[in-house]
Amino acid sequence: MLNQLTSYLNSNQTPGQAGNMLWVLIYILVVFGGVSLFVMVMNWVERKALAHFQIRLGPMRVGPHGLLQPIADALKLFTKEDVMPEGADKAIFWSAPVWVVLTGFTTLIVVPFGMTHAVTDMNIGILYMLGISSLGVLGIIMAGWSSNSHYPLLGSLRSSAQMVSYEVAMGLAIVSAIVMTSFTGLGMYGAGTTPGVGTLSMIEIVKAQQAQHVWFVFKFFPLGFMAFGIFAVAMVAETNRAPFDLPEAESELVAGFHTEYSGLRWSLFMLAEYAGMVAVSSIATTLWLGGWLRPFPNLLPGSTWDLAFSFVPGLTILFVAAVTIRQALKMPQHPALRANKIGMLGLGLFIAFLGLVLFIPGVRVRVGDIFWFCLKVGFFIYLYIWYRATFPRYRFDQLMKVGWKVLLPLALGVLIVTGVVGLTPELTAWVKGLFA
Amino acid sequence: MTTNRVNTDDWGDRGTTVLDANELVLNMGPQHPSTHGVLRVILKLDGEKINGTECVIGYLHRGVEKIGENRTYTQFAPYTDRMDYVAAVSNGMGYCEAVEKLLNVEAPPRAQYIRVIMAELQRIASHQVWLGTHALDIGAMTPLFYTFRDREEILKIFEKYCGARLTTHAFRIGGCQYETYEGFEKEVLKFCDFVEPKIGEYEALLTTNRIWVERTKGIGILNGADCKALGVTGPVLRASGVKWDLRKAQPYEAYAKFDFEIPVGDHGDTYDRYLVRIREMYQSLRIIRQAVEGLPEGPIMAKVPKIIKPPVGEIYHSIEAPKGELGYFLVSDGSTQPYRTRIRPPSFVNLQALDKMVRGMLMADVVAVIGTLDIVLGEVDR
Amino acid sequence: MTLPKIARKFLLLDLLKGLSVTFRYQAPKEIYTEQYPLERPEIAERYRGLPRLNVNPETGETLCIACDLCAKACPEHLIVVESERDPATKRKVLTNYTYDVSRCMFCGLCEEACSTDALELTQDYEIAQFEREGLVLDRARLERGPEPTVYTR
Numbered sequence: 001m002l003n004q005l006t007s008y009l010n011s012n013q014t015p016g017q018a019g020n021m022l023w024v025l026i027y028i029l030v031v032f033g034g035v036s037l038f039v040m041v042m043n044w045v046e047r048k049a050l051a052h053f054q055i056r057l058g059p060m061r062v063g064p065h066g067l068l069q070p071i072a073d074a075l076k077l078f079t080k081e082d083v084m085p086e087g088a089d090k091a092i093f094w095s096a097p098v099w100v101v102l103t104g105f106t107t108l109i110v111v112p113f114g115m116t117h118a119v120t121d122m123n124i125g126i127l128y129m130l131g132i133s134s135l136g137v138l139g140i141i142m143a144g145w146s147s148n149s150h151y152p153l154l155g156s157l158r159s160s161a162q163m164v165s166y167e168v169a170m171g172l173a174i175v176s177a178i179v180m181t182s183f184t185g186l187g188m189y190g191a192g193t194t195p196g197v198g199t200l201s202m203i204e205i206v207k208a209q210q211a212q213h214v215w216f217v218f219k220f221f222p223l224g225f226m227a228f229g230i231f232a233v234a235m236v237a238e239t240n241r242a243p244f245d246l247p248e249a250e251s252e253l254v255a256g257f258h259t260e261y262s263g264l265r266w267s268l269f270m271l272a273e274y275a276g277m278v279a280v281s282s283i284a285t286t287l288w289l290g291g292w293l294r295p296f297p298n299l300l301p302g303s304t305w306d307l308a309f310s311f312v313p314g315l316t317i318l319f320v321a322a323v324t325i326r327q328a329l330k331m332p333q334h335p336a337l338r339a340n341k342i343g344m345l346g347l348g349l350f351i352a353f354l355g356l357v358l359f360i361p362g363v364r365v366r367v368g369d370i371f372w373f374c375l376k377v378g379f380f381i382y383l384y385i386w387y388r389a390t391f392p393r394y395r396f397d398q399l400m401k402v403g404w405k406v407l408l409p410l411a412l413g414v415l416i417v418t419g420v421v422g423l424t425p426e427l428t429a430w431v432k433g434l435f436a
Numbered sequence: 437m438t439t440n441r442v443n444t445d446d447w448g449d450r451g452t453t454v455l456d457a458n459e460l461v462l463n464m465g466p467q468h469p470s471t472h473g474v475l476r477v478i479l480k481l482d483g484e485k486i487n488g489t490e491c492v493i494g495y496l497h498r499g500v501e502k503i504g505e506n507r508t509y510t511q512f513a514p515y516t517d518r519m520d521y522v523a524a525v526s527n528g529m530g531y532c533e534a535v536e537k538l539l540n541v542e543a544p545p546r547a548q549y550i551r552v553i554m555a556e557l558q559r560i561a562s563h564q565v566w567l568g569t570h571a572l573d574i575g576a577m578t579p580l581f582y583t584f585r586d587r588e589e590i591l592k593i594f595e596k597y598c599g600a601r602l603t604t605h606a607f608r609i610g611g612c613q614y615e616t617y618e619g620f621e622k623e624v625l626k627f628c629d630f631v632e633p634k635i636g637e638y639e640a641l642l643t644t645n646r647i648w649v650e651r652t653k654g655i656g657i658l659n660g661a662d663c664k665a666l667g668v669t670g671p672v673l674r675a676s677g678v679k680w681d682l683r684k685a686q687p688y689e690a691y692a693k694f695d696f697e698i699p700v701g702d703h704g705d706t707y708d709r710y711l712v713r714i715r716e717m718y719q720s721l722r723i724i725r726q727a728v729e730g731l732p733e734g735p736i737m738a739k740v741p742k743i744i745k746p747p748v749g750e751i752y753h754s755i756e757a758p759k760g761e762l763g764y765f766l767v768s769d770g771s772t773q774p775y776r777t778r779i780r781p782p783s784f785v786n787l788q789a790l791d792k793m794v795r796g797m798l799m800a801d802v803v804a805v806i807g808t809l810d811i812v813l814g815e816v817d818r
Numbered sequence: 819m820t821l822p823k824i825a826r827k828f829l830l831l832d833l834l835k836g837l838s839v840t841f842r843y844q845a846p847k848e849i850y851t852e853q854y855p856l857e858r859p860e861i862a863e864r865y866r867g868l869p870r871l872n873v874n875p876e877t878g879e880t881l882c883i884a885c886d887l888c889a890k891a892c893p894e895h896l897i898v899v900e901s902e903r904d905p906a907t908k909r910k911v912l913t914n915y916t917y918d919v920s921r922c923m924f925c926g927l928c929e930e931a932c933s934t935d936a937l938e939l940t941q942d943y944e945i946a947q948f949e950r951e952g953l954v955l956d957r958a959r960l961e962r963g964p965e966p967t968v969y970t971r
Contacts, residue, residue: 049844054581054582055582055848055851056849056850057849057851243575386841390576390578390833390836391575391576391647391833392574392642392648392651393575393576395798397798507893510891511891514923514927585850595862595865599864603923617863617864641835641840645836
C-alpha cells in the first residue's frame with residue numbers, strides 16, 4: 001500500500017486515469033469533504049455578505065462575528081422533529097433528498113482543481129456533468145410528488161420546468177465553448193481548426209486554453225464573452241437562485257418543493273443546492289475563465305512571473321489572517337467577549353500558519369493551481385450572493401420567456417457565429433478556390 | 437409517529453365559494469408575509485388566473501371609533517396615532533384640524549408651518565416604508581434596508597421634537613405643544629440634503645431595472661373613472677390620471693403658501709404608482725425646504741380653553757395623508773366628549789379596488805397589487 | 819453617454835447600475851447596525867419613556883402636590899393618586915401614587931398636565947418585566963427613577 005501511496009506522487013495524471021484506487025479514495029474524501037465544508041462556509045459567507053450589502057452586520061453573537069453560526073444551524077436542523085405528511089409516499093419521500101445530494105455530489109468528480117487534481121478525468125467530462133445534473137431534476141419531482149400536497153407539487157413542477165428549460169441554453173453555450181477548443185489559431189482572434197481535435201474532457205479544455213494563449217471568455221471578443229454571459233445567466237436559473245427563485249420564494253403562495261421537509265432532510269436539499277452552485281461555477285470557470293491557470297499566463301510569461309504569482313496564494317491567506325487578527329483586536333473590551341476574542345485570535349493565528357505553510361517551495365508549486373481555481377469559483381459564488389441582494393424576482397411566465405425566447409436564440413446564434421468564425425481560414429481558402 | 441388530524445368542516449366560506457373542477461379557492465390567510473398586516477384575501481383561481489377576490493378584514497379591529505365616544509377631545513388624540521401607525525403625524529394633524537374647525541379657531545402661523553414640515557417629513561417616511569415593503573414583496577431585498585435606514589433620520593428628528601418616534605402625538609388642539617428644539621431648522625435642512633441622493637439611489641436600483649419594469653408595468657391597471665366610482669384617493673388616484681390632491685384642491689394649514697407640483701401618472705398601473713410616490717417624495721422635500729426657510733416667529737398655540745367643549749354641531753374635515761384622503765367626521769353634542777368620531781381611512785376605501793385591479797392577473801401579481809395600494813391594516817380595521 | 823435603447827438593453831446597463839449601488843454599501847463605514855446591548859442608542863431629551871416622580875433635591879420631599887390633574891388627563895385612567903389633607907397647612911399631602919405602565923400609551927398628557935415639575939417621563943425604554951405585577955409602579959419605585967440594566971452577557 002505504501003508503494004501505491006508513493007508511486008502516484010510523481011505522476012502527471014489524475015488518480016482515476018492512473019488507476020491508483022487508494023489515491024482515488026483520498027481525492028474523493030478530500031473533494032466531497034471539502035465541498036461539504038465549503039457549503040458550511042458558504043452559508044456563513046452568504047449571510048454576512050448579504051447583510052453587508054444591506055448595511056447591516058449579519059450574525060455576530062454565535063461565536064465571534066457569527067463564525068459558529070453554521071454549526072449552530074446544523075445542530076438545530078439535526079435535532080428537529082422528523083415530520084412526514086400523512087399519505088406521503090414513504091419510500092420516495094425518504095429517497096428524494098438522497099437522490100438530489102447524490103447527483104449533486106457525483107458531478108464533482110470530474111471537476112479539475114489542477115492539472116492532475118481531479119478525482120478522474122473522463123474524456124466526456126463536460127457531458128457527464130450536464131447529464132448527472134439533469135438527473136438531479138428527478139429528485140425534485142420526486143420530492144414534490146411524494147409530499148401529497150398540491151403546493152409542493154406545483155412548486156416542484158415549476159422548479160423542474162425552469163431547470164429543464166435553462167439547461168437547453170446552458171448546453172448550447174457549453175457547446176460553443178467546446179467548439180473553441182478545436183481552434184488552432186493563437187491569441188484572441190486566431191482562427192482555423194483541426195478537425196477531430198476538440199475535446200469534452202475538462203482538463204483538456206483548460207489545456208486547450210493554455211495552448212491557444214487565451215481564456216475562452218476573451219476569445220473572438222465578444223463571442224466568447226456572450227457565450228459566457230449566457231451561461232452565467234442560465235446557471236443562476238439552473239440552481240433556482242435569485243432573480244429566478246420564484247419556486248422557492250417566501251413571499252409567494254407556493255413555498256416550493258421542499259415545503260414538507262424539515263430538519264435533516266431539508267438540510268440535504270440545501271446542501272445539494274449549494275453543491276450544484278459549486279458545480280456550475282466550476283463548469284463556468286473551466287470552460288471560460290481558464291480553470292486553474294494563473295492570470296496573465298501569456299501577457300506576463302516566464303519563470304520569474306511564475307515565481308511571483310506563486311507567492312500570491314500565501315500572501316492572500318496571510319492577508320485574511322491579518323484581517324481576522326485585526327478584527328479580533330478591535331473587539332470591545334467586555335468580559336462576555338473575552339472568549340470570542342481569544343477564539344478569533346486563535347483562528348487568525350491558525351490561518352497565518354496555513355499561509356506560511358503555503359510559502360514552502362514544495363507546497364507552493366502544487367497549491368497554486370488549486371488556489372486560482374478556488375478563487376475563480378469563489379468569485380462566482382460572490383456573484384450569486386450579489387445578484388440575490390440586488391435584483392427583484394421574475395414572475396414564472398417571464399422567467400420561462402427569458403429562457404426560451406431570449407437565451408436560446410442568442411445561444412444558438414453565438415454557436416453558429418463561433419463555428420463560422422473559427423473556420424475562417426478554411427472558408428476563405430474554399431471561397432478563393434471557387435474563384436481560382 | 438403520531439398523526440394529527442385537523443377538522444376542516446368549519447372552515448367554510450359564507451357559501452360564496454363552490455369547489456368547482458375548474459376553479460380553485462385559495463386562502464391567502466391573515467398570517468402571510470406579504471399582506472402588510474392581518475388581511476385575509478380569498479382568491480378564486482382558474483389555473484393561475486384570478487377570477488375573483490374577497491377581502492376579509494377585521495383582524496385588527498380595536499374599536500377606536502367607540503373609544504372616541506368615551507374620551508375627551510384632548511384624550512382622544514393619542515388614539516389617532518395608532519390607526520395608520522406608519523404615518524402617525526398626519527393622523528394627529530387631521531384630527532386636530534377637525535376639532536379646531538369645530539371650535540372655530542385657527543392655529544397660529546408658526547404652528548401651521550411646523551405642522552406642514554412634520555407632515556411632509558412623515559409623508560417621506562411613509563413612502564419609504566411603502567417602497568421598502570413593496571420591493572421586498574416583488575423580491576428585491578435591499579431597498580427595504582436602505583429606506584429604513586434613511587427613515588431613521590426622520591424618526592430621530594421626530595424623537596427630538598416630540599419625544600416619540602412612531603406614535604408621535606405631535607400636535608395639540610389649537611396648535612403645537614412643543615416648540616421646535618435647538619437646531620431644528622438646520623437638522624431638517626441637513627436631512628433634506630442627505631435624503632435627496634438616497635431617493636436617487638432607490639430609483640437607480642429599481643426604476644429602469646428590467647425585472648422591476650416587467651413585474652410592475654401593466655399590472656393592476658385601474659383607470660380614472662373606476663377610481664372615482666370606487667372613491668379611491670391618494671397616489672392611486674393620481675397615477676390613474678386624475679389630478680386631485682387635497683393640498684391643492686382644498687388647501688389646509690399653510691399649504692396654499694408653498695409652490696409644489698402634483699405628480700400625475702398616465703396608465704394607472706403599478707409602475708405609475710411607484711413613479712408617482714417617488715416624485716411625491718421629491719415634492720415633499722421642496723415643500724419642507726420652503727417651509728423651513730419661511731418659518732415665522734410667533735406663538736405656537738392658539739387661545740383654546742383648557743377644557744374643550746365645542747358647540748353642538750358636526751364637521752367633516754379631510755387631509756391628504758400619505759395614503760390618500762384621511763377624513764374625520766366629528767359630531768359634538770356640547771359635552772367634553774364627542775358624540776361620534778367617524779374616521780374615513782384611505783386604505784379602507786382603496787382596498788375595495790383590489791378586486792377590480794386583480795381580475796385576470798396571475799397569482800404572483802396579487803402580492804404586487806396589494807403592495808402598490810399601500811394599505812395599513814391599522815387604518816383599514818381601526 | 820446615451821446609447822440607443824437596444825444597446826442599453828443588450829449590455830444590461832440597468833442591471834449593472836443596480837449592482838453598483840449595492841456594491842458601494844459594503845464598506846464598513848456604511849453599516850448601520852447598533853450592537854445592542856453593547857452599544858446603546860442616543861435618546862433625545864424629550865423622549866417619553868418610563869415615568870418618574872421628582873423629589874426636591876435638598877429636602878428629599880416629593881414635589882407632587884396631589885392635585886390629581888395627571889389622573890384626570892390620562893386617557894387610560896391608569897394613575898391613582900391617593901392623598902390626605904394635612905390639618906395643619908390645609909393642603910393635600912401625597913400618600914400613595916400608583917402608575918400602571920402596562921396600559922400606558924406614553925402619550926405625555928400626564929406630564930403636560932402636571933402643575934409642578936413632579937411627574938416626568940424619563941428616557942428609560944427598557945421596561946420589560948417578567949411578571950405582570952412588576953409593571954404597576956408604586957410611589958417608591960417612581961421616586962427611585964429609571965434603573966437601567968447592565969448586561970454582562
